[in-house]
Amino acid sequence: MQQGNKAAFKAMDKITKELTIPKLFYSQAKKYGKERVAMREKEFGIWRPFTWHDYLENVKHIALGLVSLGLEEGDKVAMIGDNRPEGLWAEMGTLCARGVGVWLFQDSLMNEVKYIIDHSDTKFIVGEGQEEVDKAISILHECPKLKKIIWDDPKGMRNYDQDCLISLKEVMRLGRELEKEKPDLFEELIGKGHGDDVALLFYTSGTTALPKGVLLSHYNMLTMGKNLMTVDPCKDTDDYVSYLPFAWIGEQMMSISCGLQIGYTLNFPESSETSQENIREIGPHVMFAPPRMYEQMTRTVQVKYLDAAWIKRKSFEIASWIGYHVADLKFGKKAIPFYWKILEWFAHILVQKKLKDHLGLSRVRNAYTGGAAMGPDHFRFFHSLGVNLKQIYGQTEVAGISVVHRNGDIKFDTVGHPIPETEVKITEEGEIITKSPSVFLGYYKNPEATAKTLQDGWLFSGDRGFIDEDKHIVVFDRTKDVMILKDGKPFAPQYLETRLKFSPYIKDSWVIGDQRDCITAVICIDYAVIGKWADTKKLTYTSYPELAQKPEVYDLIEEQIRKANKDLPELVKVIKFVNLYKELDADDDELTRTRKLRREFVGKKYEDIVNALYSNADGVHIDTTITYEDGRKTHIKTDLHIRKVKPF
């Protein structure tokens, strides 16, 4: 089946330097017209389709509307809001009008929005509704280049009458007027584009410093999508659910780079809370999500398991045992004996089919994970269900990904082989470097960083890794994150953290031990799961800090850590831990917007806790202030216990 797809794909236009995203979009829209659904959005409880014809018309009017508002070649248009058709139309409209698209994370705080809008010289912001408009208005006076704020959801907008505001409908009306005046303008604008033009200006989430603006050309984006689709072809009848932020390059890769070339249908959930349910309704064929999404799915299964009746728990245990065994045989590239195949079939029919359906994975051909490290436990879990989960490795600077697992050749500690047209090498220092047509143009207004990262066409990733005996690429943590114990033994904190996070009771973990004599951990409990557990144990509590400090909760967490420690060498076991009084949060700068831990920052912020972990103290007093998203502050005074983990 996949062979046939491959042939169909090869018959498509080659990616040349002349081709741009708008040109491809235009030809696809003309090809599919009113016959095929380009995207669906669930609204008011119903999936509403938009054909390629609708897609084209909307994009055309937005593009011309932006032109009549004064958009010129190379001007930046920033988008902020949930995943919705209007967001994508605005992006495509910007590209068609020869502008440059910038996406912001919807939950960005004011100073982040201000930094990006100001640094990128954004001329127009397309926000979803009141919340985004509020953010934009409050930074307006600090960003002199910002001309108009466009909004599309009228909810709560009744009292806004500032001159700088304009609704998307109004923009489209202006576009229609301009179209009447100059009927060929849209096609002319698209025709002027060149593959080397800048298409997107994307800000990296930055675990260490201020975000950097990555300039990506049309050619970068299109070659990236083509090369991934050569490895794992999709069909134009496939479905894809777009629910992760468009500000993440992975979502751009799936929705634009791959989506446009293949022509599969994009589906937008009703709201962020309903995305899991909506994924189940659609049953996508392809999926790409950072590990946290898969971790969340695992957690859901584990929690439901704890709640289930005896018979269901037993069935699940037996099915998992079979699933794990078969998955391990596959990982080991061993033949599966026929009786195991029969057992696997039973496990599939009785348990896994249903479970996969609940997770929305029933039709998934390829599920990808990338963006951060994923623990082997999670990885094995999905393969035991029969989900073809693959690791990929990439970064914003290569417009998405450069390395991916191939079918039937999956090792959970590697990220696979480079995609076509992509060369990956390891420098003498062990740094991973990449050369491909998708390597970015440079950082915006930052020649020093560009010179450091781009050398002779090679992209220096800053990641450490090696190539193993099967020619698979193995990525260590970020160079700075490989830690060394005092006695010289190296360890990867992220690996330990993902291991700890396999427990449904642990939401986040932070492993410490660089230049220390042992390894310790700071744990953030999962409030919902442990809260429920506490209810069944009849433990009373009023808040997160109180629950986290209960001795019974400490016992539970200690048990989880001992389980995680079980197969680890003596020296890299977690021997002490503390339950933090709050969850780690991107709003407090503790995580990046893609939920990666900012080690340096938390190290400084929780210095007292770290010091206490490496002293003989059995507790630490906390007296601090926390700031909420809206600027309110609360004072927190609490004592945290420190617990030693008993050996197994």
Added chain:
Amino acid sequence: MSVSTDIKPGDVLLELDGLWMSFGKVCALDGISAKIKKGEIHSVIGPNGAGKTVMMNCISGLYHPQKGSIYYRGEKINHLKPHERATRGIARTFQKVEVFGGMTVLDNIRLGRHIHYKSGVLSGSLYLGKTAREEIEHRKFIEEEIIDLLEIEHIRHKPVGMLPYGLQKRVELGRAIALEPELLILDEPLAGLNLEEVEDMARFILDINQEKRWKITCLLVEHDMGVVMDLSDNVYVLNFGNMIVDGPPEEIQKNPEVIKAYLGEEDLYATRK
């Protein structure tokens, strides 16, 4: 007073005239009078046991005052049963949520549409063309106007009893506005909610009061002074069955009697939260 069909914003929608009600020897309402104008948010505040809920129950028809009259759109409605008052456009929510726990969110809200259904039991059970079309119209209304407004898409098929308290309160509000009332009585809509939920609820109240689609007059009983002073056009202060003062929030905050009777009593206020 004449029965009026054409009431413009600013005209009196509901009038209470000398309401008096006692339970045994306890006098809950001691001849209170009030005028609620169309389009406003009129709050009723007062310490515990001041008679606020009794006043609301009298308006919605749950209690019948021993003396005094209630006029709605100029019509005396003392004798009307609660469901008759509902068909005239009076809806309410309760201090302690009164939802049907075993039914889904959607069904609870559908129930609020009951008075707008035209088809009867027989056509309903046969579910023929006209009835089916009517059902779809109602569903459309619920989805587009209520579920979207209250942001409860993610729970529409969940049984209400399984939901956290804050969401149950939201569902109850949804059911009340499904009646498309002209006057909505909100009995402590914010009690027991956390900060975020309070903010959401306050926003919804403003929305249904101001949004062109709704323009519902709200009679709000609430203890959260911050919200009351922020939202209300007028505040009615009740103390042990008597009205102390009725006026705009700025006036109320300055009134010495109010401060003595209510606002000054920090402790009492605090225990309610």
